[in-house]
Structure formats: C-alpha cells, structure tokens
Amino acid sequence: MNPPPEDKSAPQRTQAASTAGIPFVFSAPSGTGKTTVCQHLRSLLPNLRFSISHTTRPPRPGEVDGRDYFFVTREAFEKNIADGELLEWARVFDNYYGTTRATVDAATREGADLLIEIDVQGAKTLRGMEFPAVFIFLLPPSLDELASRLRRRGTDAEDKIEMRLATGREEIRALPLYDYAVVNVDPAQAARDIAAIMQAEHHRTGRFSAPAEDIRGLLTSDD
Amino acid sequence: MNPPPEDKSAPQRTQAASTAGIPFVFSAPSGTGKTTVCQHLRSLLPNLRFSISHTTRPPRPGEVDGRDYFFVTREAFEKNIADGELLEWARVFDNYYGTTRATVDAATREGADLLIEIDVQGAKTLRGMEFPAVFIFLLPPSLDELASRLRRRGTDAEDKIEMRLATGREEIRALPLYDYAVVNVDPAQAARDIAAIMQAEHHRTGRFSAPAEDIRGLLTSDD
Numbered sequence: 001m002n003p004p005p006e007d008k009s010a011p012q013r014t015q016a017a018s019t020a021g022i023p024f025v026f027s028a029p030s031g032t033g034k035t036t037v038c039q040h041l042r043s044l045l046p047n048l049r050f051s052i053s054h055t056t057r058p059p060r061p062g063e064v065d066g067r068d069y070f071f072v073t074r075e076a077f078e079k080n081i082a083d084g085e086l087l088e089w090a091r092v093f094d095n096y097y098g099t100t101r102a103t104v105d106a107a108t109r110e111g112a113d114l115l116i117e118i119d120v121q122g123a124k125t126l127r128g129m130e131f132p133a134v135f136i137f138l139l140p141p142s143l144d145e146l147a148s149r150l151r152r153r154g155t156d157a158e159d160k161i162e163m164r165l166a167t168g169r170e171e172i173r174a175l176p177l178y179d180y181a182v183v184n185v186d187p188a189q190a191a192r193d194i195a196a197i198m199q200a201e202h203h204r205t206g207r208f209s210a211p212a213e214d215i216r217g218l219l220t221s222d223d
Numbered sequence: 224m225n226p227p228p229e230d231k232s233a234p235q236r237t238q239a240a241s242t243a244g245i246p247f248v249f250s251a252p253s254g255t256g257k258t259t260v261c262q263h264l265r266s267l268l269p270n271l272r273f274s275i276s277h278t279t280r281p282p283r284p285g286e287v288d289g290r291d292y293f294f295v296t297r298e299a300f301e302k303n304i305a306d307g308e309l310l311e312w313a314r315v316f317d318n319y320y321g322t323t324r325a326t327v328d329a330a331t332r333e334g335a336d337l338l339i340e341i342d343v344q345g346a347k348t349l350r351g352m353e354f355p356a357v358f359i360f361l362l363p364p365s366l367d368e369l370a371s372r373l374r375r376r377g378t379d380a381e382d383k384i385e386m387r388l389a390t391g392r393e394e395i396r397a398l399p400l401y402d403y404a405v406v407n408v409d410p411a412q413a414a415r416d417i418a419a420i421m422q423a424e425h426h427r428t429g430r431f432s433a434p435a436e437d438i439r440g441l442l443t444s445d446d
Contacts (some may be wrong), residue, residue, distance in 0.1 A: 137428070142435030172441050180423070181431040193426055200403070200423035203416055205360070208404040212365030218395050 019209070021112040022201055023104060023131070025123050025178075026194075028138035029168030031150040033184045034117065035068075037138060040191030045198070051103045051116040054080065057095035060155060087131070090121040093163075097122065113198060120171040134193060134201050137178040141185050143169065143203055166211070242432070244335040245424055246274075246327060246354070248346050248401075249417075251361035252391030254373040256407045257340065258291075260361060263414030264338070268421070273322040273327045274339040277303065278396065280318035283378055310354070316386075336421060343394040350400055357424050359417060360401040364408050366392065 028034040041048060054070045058078050065071045074081075077096045080086055089098030099116055107114035116133065118126070123135060140146035146168055150161045175181055180197050184190045201207070210216045251257040264271060277293045279300050288294045295303075300319045303309050312321030322339055330337035339356065341349070346358055363369035369391055373384045398404055403420050407413045424430070433439045 093412060133406070139433065139438065143441075144435070144438040169441055175428060175431070175442060178428050180426045181428050183425055183434060193422065196419040196422035199416065199419035199427060203403040203405055203420060205399060205401050205404050208398070210362065211406060214366040215362065215395060218366075218392055219398060 001081060019111055020207065021107050021110065021114060022198070022207075023107065023114045023116055023133040024198060024201075025116050025118060025126055025131075025133045025135045025192075026117060026138065027120050027123050027136075027171070027178070028184070029140065029171045030048075030164045031146050031153065031168065032138050032140045033149065033190075036137055036187040037184060037190045037194070038084055038115070038117070040188050041194060044191055044195045045113075047112060048198070049112045049114045051099055051107075051114055053097050053099055054086075055095060055097045057093070057097075068119060086127075088118065088122045088125040090119065091092045092119060092121065092123070120174045120177075124174065132179070134197070135178040136182060136197060137175050138190065139172065139175070139183045140168075141179060141183055155163050165182065242334060243430065244330050244333065244337060245421070245423075245430075246330065246337045246339055246356040247417075247421060248339050248341060248349055248354075248356045248358045249361065250341060250343050250359075250394070250401070251345050251407070252363065252369060252394045253387045253389065254369050254376065255361050255363045256372065256410055256413075257361055259410040260407060260413045260417070261338070263339070263411050264417060267414055267418045268336075270335060271421070272330050272332075272335045272337045274322055274337055276320050276322055276340065277309075277312075278318060278320045280316070280320075291344045311341065311345045311348040312340065312350075313348070315342060315344065343400075346400060347397065357403070357420070358401040359405060359420060360398050361413065362395065362398070362404055362406045363391075364406055426444045 052070055054072050054077060056072060056074045059071050081089060085100050086098040087101045087104055089096060098118065099118060104114060124135060147165055150156065150164055156164065181191050182193045210219060261273065268296065275293055277295050279295060279297045282294050289399060304312060308323050309321040310324045310327055312319060320342065322341060327337060349356060370388055373387055379387065404418045405413050433442060
C-alpha cells in the first residue's frame with residue numbers, strides 16, 4: 001500500500017500546548033483498517049511514536065519484525081512476563097500479545113506522544129490500573145462492512161472470519177471504556193480526526209502548564 | 224423546554240462524527256486577543272455560529288451592532304432579565320452583559336456548533352446550572368504581554384487598564400473551571416487549536432451515535 005501524501009493541514013504543536021508527551025491507547029476490531037489509518041497518522045504527525053507490541057503469533061505476509069510487531073517465541077514472551085517487563089499482556093487466539101514498559105517509559109521520558117495499539121483486553125487492563133492515557137476506539141462504519149473487509153482481505157478461512165466478527169462485536173461493546181470514538185469511513189479522514197483529538201488533548205486544563213512564570217504563579221497560589 | 228423538532232436541512236457533518244451541535248463557551252481576559260482569534264475561527268470553520276451577546280455598554284470604535292454585540296439600553300436589558308429571556312447575564316464595570324436563550328436554542332435545534340463568548344462570571348453561571356457546553360479559555364502568553372497589549376490598544380486610560388489587569392488576573396484564576404486552555408501566542412495557531420478541540424469533542428464517546436443500525440444495536444443492548 002502506498003504511503004498517504006503529505007498533508008499541509010497537519011496540526012502544528014506550539015509552545016501554547018502542553019509539552020509533556022501523552023500516551024494514546026488505540027484499539028479497533030480486526031478488519032477495521034487500523035493499520036492503514038496508522039500509516040496516514042505517521043505522515044500527518046511525524047513526531048508521533050508508535051508502541052510496537054510483542055507477539056508470539058506468526059507474521060502475516062508483508063509484516064515486518066520490529067515494524068508491525070516484535071515477533072518473539074513463546075519462551076521469550078513468558079520470560080518477559082516472569083521478569084515483569086510487560087505493561088500489559090493478553091493471550092488471544094492461542095497467542096500472546098503485550099506492550100513492554102520500556103517503550104512507554106522512553107516516550108514519557110522524552111516528551112513524545114505515543115500511540116499504543118492494543119486490543120480491548122489490553123485497554124481494559126490499562127484502564128483497570130488507571131494508566132494515564134487517552135483511549136481512542138476505531139470503529140467500522142457497520143458490522144456488514146466489517147465482514148466485507150475481512151472477506152476481501154482474504155487472509156482467513158471463513159470459520160476464522162466468523163470468530164473475528166464475534167470478537168469484533170464483543171469489542172465494540174467495550175466502546176464506553178474509551179474516551180473517543182472514530183468511525184473509519186475514509187482512513188485519511190479518520191487519521192485527521194485522531195490528529196485533532198491528540199492536538200486537543202494537549203490543551204486539556206488538567207494538563208495545562210502556563211508558559212509564563214507570572215501566570216503559573218496565579219494558578220498555583222491559594223489566595 | 225420543548226424537544227427540538229427534527230431538521231432534515233441541518234448541516235451534515237461527516238457521518239463519522241456526532242451530528243448534534245455542541246455549544247462551546249469561550250472566555251478570555253480583556254486584551255488577550257479573543258476577537259482576532261474569532262476572526263480566524265470564522266474563516267477556518269464557516270459553519271460555526273457565534274452567539275452574540277447583549278450589552279448595555281457603549282460600542283467601542285469600529286464595533287458594529289448585531290456583529291460584535293447587540294447594544295441595548297439598560298431598560299431593554301432589564302426587561303429581558305424580567306422576562307426570563309437570558310440564559311445568563313452579569314453586571315461588569317457598571318454594564319450588563321448577557322446571552323439570550325433564543326440564540327442557543329436555535330443552534331441546538333439546527334445541529335450547529337455555537338461559540339458562546341462570555342466572561343468568566345457568565346461561564347461560572349453556566350457551569351453552575353450544568354449547561355451542557357465545552358468550556359475553552361484563551362490565555363495571554365504572560366501577564367506582562369497582556370499589559371502591553373492593553374496599552375497598545377490605546378482605548379483605555381491607565382487607571383482603566385489597571386482595573387482590566389486586576390480583573391484579568393482574577394479571571395485566569397478561574398481556569399480550572401474550563402475544559403481546555405489555549406494560549407494566544409499567534410491568533411491563527413490559537414484558532415487552529417480551538418478548531419481541533421471542536422473536532423475532537425464531536426468524537427467523545429459520550430456523544431457518539433453509531434451511523435449504522437447494526438452497531439447501534441450492539442451498544443444499546445444489555446447482554
């Protein structure tokens with residue numbers, strides 16, 4: 001798939017916004033088009049980092065180790081779990097998926113926004129531990145369209161597609177867990193919507209730190 | 224209050240976002256540059272409506288009745304108060320300022336986003352009545368810069384400028400009342416930040432209504 005063209009309307013961060021990096025948790029039912037939306041996001045927001053998950057599932061055709069996932073053995077993954085190196089992990093369809101603490105810690109330390117692509121199970125875990133992230137859910141336009149996309153992708157047998165659809169329906173029910181819902185009608189538009197969400201979140205009052213000392217003084221004094 | 228009638232002619236937002244209009248409360252200390260930011264917003268978002276306040280203060284040079292404010296007499300304003308036609312009103316510096324319910328009701332009915340420019344007193348009143356708006360505060364880069372801007376504007380005598388600065392300091396202390404803080408370093412950038420906030424708010428899960436019946440069904444069923 002070709003990378004999306006550069007977009008001149010890409011939001012510019014400024015000194016006006018919070019300078020601390022924000023982790024964004026990003027989930028979508030299988031087949032919703034999350035990967036394509038992320039490709040558009042990469043070109044819209046060149047400074048956005050992507051948390052790459054570790055998984056024990058085998059790569060699909062075209063997937064690259066260290067770009068799409070870190071493909072690891074079951075033994076290595078289980079050692080990571082035992083060593084407490086995973087922020088969250090889950091077992092889905094007989095495979096492990098997880099996010100290492102190192103990825104998130106590096107972004108936080110360096111003030112970068114981080115997109116953490118994880119499934120609903122992972123998001124539930126992070127919510128449960130009150131992980132300070134903004135949660136975004138990408139939805140298909142409809143369940144019918146989701147089924148069509150999975151069939152068009154042609155990577156799965158019909159029984160596997162049915163399993164993915166059943167999982168997708170369950171995942172969509174978890175939407176209230178998320179802060180934002182974006183419907184993927186057009187991946188470029190969905191990416192712009194997500195970029196707007198990211199830009200807006202930097203202006204949340206709860207994250208605001210005034211650039212000038214004289215204003216910070218007003219906001220911290222009690223009288 | 225009557226439920227708004229369905230309006231098939233209402234402006235259509237992308238099917239991916241909430242189609243209901245959102246009221247945005249927008250405040251800034253005097254001299255922060257709110258008017259210039261609003262001019263940029265008008266060209267960025269041609270469908271955004273602006274709630275025009277009623278006031279009893281005299282127009283400043285260049286201000287136009289029905290564009291900047293509705294300039295009304297004290298008698299007319301007090302009749303509006305008595306008739307319950309004002310959503311909020313306040314008396315500031317010996318003058319009345321207020322927002323009529325009619326303005327807000329029309330936007331809500333027609334599915335349009337509405338920017339309600341009001342001062343901190345007005346915003347406090349709306350928060351107190353749990354008015355379902357998103358609250359945005361525009362800040363100057365610093366108090367020093369705010370003082371310079373008020374002096375450069377040249378419309379006020381020094382004692383009035385000092386009064387505005389004292390009021391501005393008090394207003395900035397009310398920032399935690401607001402959902403978002405935008406610093407006006409560059410008015411065009413501040414307008415883009417506000418436009419991103421508006422776009423993002425349409426994707427809030429709490430406002431989300433799935434475009435497809437099959438997904439709405441999932442989100443409303445209990446099992």
